[in-house]
């Protein structure tokens with residue numbers, strides 16, 4: 032009979048799985064899944080400002096925009112001090128992998144598929160005009176779409192493609208990543 036893993040061993044395995052997946056992903060921090068992070072009671076504002084997060088007060092809540100300035104090469108540089116919502120959020124892919132409903136390789140494939148779609152969207156946006164990579168993907172998309180509304184003929188083709196790609200991306204993100212009825216680190 033094999034020994035059952037201890038709670039610590041099980042938690043350790045979950046943590047390593049999360050670390051491996053999140054280190055190749057970053058979608059919940061880089062402005063693709065969300066556009067801002069709202070701070071919660073107990074989050075220390077002064078501490079976050081010192082860590083490089085630009086906190087602003089808007090509509091009664093303290094928040095900072097994504098892409099998060101603390102994200103570097105898919106890693107949170109303030110991981111041990113990250114805000115409450117960042118600690119709580121686990122996307123659907125991570126949840127399913129942790130629960131053994133999908134394999135790590137399947138989750139990775141989904142992440143890579145989304146990253147590829149994002150690159151395609153960015154290329155199309157560049158074709159249509161300037162787009163600031165420091166802004167969330169959806170905000171960049173809305174700006175490019177608004178500025179290219181008057182294009183006609185062949186010049187309009189990338190705009191049509193961009194609209195279709197973005198619709199497909201949002202559909203995948205809703206179905207495979209975002210979590211309904213659970214607070215994400217940010218808001219769509």
Ligand code: SF4
Pocket residue numbers: 052053054056057058059060064120121122123124125208
């Ligand atoms: S979207 Fe999921 S896998 Fe990607 S970094 Fe966030 S929690 Fe990790």
Ligand code: SF4
Pocket residue numbers: 059060068099100101102106107108109110113114117216
């Ligand atoms: S602070 Fe939050 S949003 Fe920023 S990189 Fe860390 S986990 Fe992501």
